[in-house]
Amino acid sequence: MEYIKLSYHHLNFEDRTALMLESRKEGFSARKFAELIKRHPSTIYRELKRNSINDVYQARYASDNTFARRRRGHRKLKIDSILWKFIVEAIRCLWSPQQIAKRLKTFPDLDQTMNVSHTTIYSTIRALPKGELKKDLLSCLRHENKKRKANGDHASEASARVDDLPVSISAVLMAEACNIGLEPLIRSNVPALTRHRLNWTKANYLRAETITSANARLVDFQATLPLAQIWGGGEVASADGMRFVTPVRTINAGPNRKYFGNNRGITWYNFVSDQYSGFHGIVIPGTLRDSIFVLEGLLEQETGLNPTEIMTDTAGASELVFGLFWLLGYQFSPRLADAGASVFWRMDHDADYGVLNDIARGQSDPRKIVLQWDEMIRTAGSLKLGKVQASVLVRSLLKSERPSGLTQAIIEVGRINKTLYLLNYIDDEDYRRRILTQLNRGESRHAVARAICHGQKGEIRKRYTDGQEDQLGHWGWSLTPSCYGTLFICRQPWIISGRRVKH
Incomplete structure (x- = not known):
């Protein structure tokens, strides 16, 4: 069987036009169309979900939406807002940005616009002009001298340009956690599992700082689950x-x-x-x-x-x-x-x-x-x-x-x-x-x-x-991905004495 490399890359206008024409044909299959243009099925499903009007996909509408999303910047904190003043005082009280973001979600009287992620707080602090305020806030951060990197970033901080990188990362994680080495997981006929790819992934992506950052996200996710909050x-x-x-x-x-x-x-x-x-x-x-x-x-x-x-x-x-x-x-x-x-x-x-x-x-x-x-x-x-x-x-x-x-x-x-x-x-x-x-x-x-x-x-x-x-x-x-086990238990119906009960 020939191995087909599927990509998560975005569609261009020609791909969207082809998708619009194919989607209007009887018996259309998003999965088969994805294989035809060598894209991952999830890319096609997401494209159809985002850009359909009355269940009809429009190529021009999809392209305009993509252009608008790229122009729209990420949310920024206004320095003169009440939210920013609260964040400044919390940091001076030695709260971490993660704790601030989590605590804001627990305030019942705040609307959705008052929620902010910890990455936005870090970015806002580092974007401040040089002065006493920036110096003061950085000195209050627990890891003031550490450069933050996104989870799983390449050592050069460049974006990944290889296909099926999550497969390679998962294989290396399993090899290291199980203490079995890379040899049992090498597959020469699978590009994501070749010896060269696994060694390259291990050297460039799996470092102490990336593992720590990824673990922090999973721990924070576990903390939001109702069952974990019962524990x-x-x-x-x-x-x-x-x-x-x-x-x-x-x-x-x-x-x-x-x-x-x-x-x-x-x-x-x-x-x-x-x-x-x-x-x-x-x-x-x-x-x-x-x-x-x-x-x-x-x-x-x-x-x-x-x-x-x-x-x-x-x-x-x-x-x-x-x-x-x-x-x-x-x-x-x-x-x-x-x-x-x-x-x-x-x-x-x-x-x-x-x-x-x-x-x-x-x-x-x-x-x-x-x-x-x-x-x-x-x-x-x-x-x-x-x-x-x-x-x-x-x-x-x-x-x-x-x-x-x-x-x-x-x-x-x-x-x-x-x-x-x-x-x-x-x-x-x-x-x-x-x-x-x-x-x-x-x-x-x-x-x-x-x-x-x-x-x-x-x-x-x-x-x-x-x-x-x-x-x-x-x-x-x-061990931390056990949070998905917690999530699974939360989503399953509980059966007591043969009857289904609410959680």
Whole structure:
């Protein structure tokens, strides 16, 4: 059978004239006409739907419409509008454009003209003339120094000129996520699946920034589904790590006999929202303590979610992390394996806590907090504005055997908040169950991930950090399209006791 290359390219006037004549003949088939002019059927169906008057296609009308659409620019924000003033104030309050766009859709009193996409906000800010306003807004963006690229853009930022590019991208994603390499997917008789095409696609289109951008769009889409909103509002997330053996020699791996045997390995530390969507991931050499990296999922993720509470296991907990979470306005809710043996801290040595006096053995020192308060606020501001990476800051605070005054002050704050957390954790059974439920969501996602990453014994055989991040990014993104499963469930009729019921 001869392979016919179908294109998504727009029709010219000659094609439209031929379509007008053919569509008026008896027994006309849009699919056969598409094969005749080597266009994809969806192009013909869209052309007929857009440009038919009383179910009759008109070539001249179609050409005029196309010309008018090309002349019509994209929506622009008016600098003197109320909407723009709201956006400016929200950005100065450290809202991301994604959060602003999502929040505007939830206001019941606003009409459709007040809705705006996050890409329009970014474009408007970058189009501002040089001055204090532009500098101020850019400094408030979380990723002020990163150049934004459209999802799946070529490395040169040029538009794609090849046919069936989605097929090639899907093949490379499957090869990387399943850890099987490109060889099983190569088809020499299919142009989109030749060895040269797949290698070219992998080198030019699938990069960490494009995968991150595509994942953010899927996570935001999942958040709009009614079923996902029943699961949660996106304010709660869990963080946990997956271990991968790296049998090749690489400096970005570490030993741990418990997880890697005689080999070395890496940890993929990923974050899962209460809507079952993964919104961030970090490659960690070996098995460094999770608490070093737990803040990065909140501060560096690029989705429209705004998680304010993170749940981890014992490895992600430390008094320093409790203190940093409180300074940033977040809630840290770990599942502690030894909660009963934990130290409870008191601020007032002479205070009477009744039956809790026996367990309140630790004495915190509020004077350290008072002396370092200004430095603590500067530290929190630097983290919030993205001036310093959270993992780098935590490492620098803990690198010395003799902690600095700032480190001691943050730890004192953490001890107080850890004590409040422990009291709530021990007393509130629903709170403990909520933490366990969210952690189980992450574990179930990991089980699916292990099944997907089945090739080469589930080992990561990339030597460099970039390659490891790219492959695990592809693998993490392959889990996010589960949002289409959520969409499918939402659209199916629910049957209870043999009767169809409303959702």
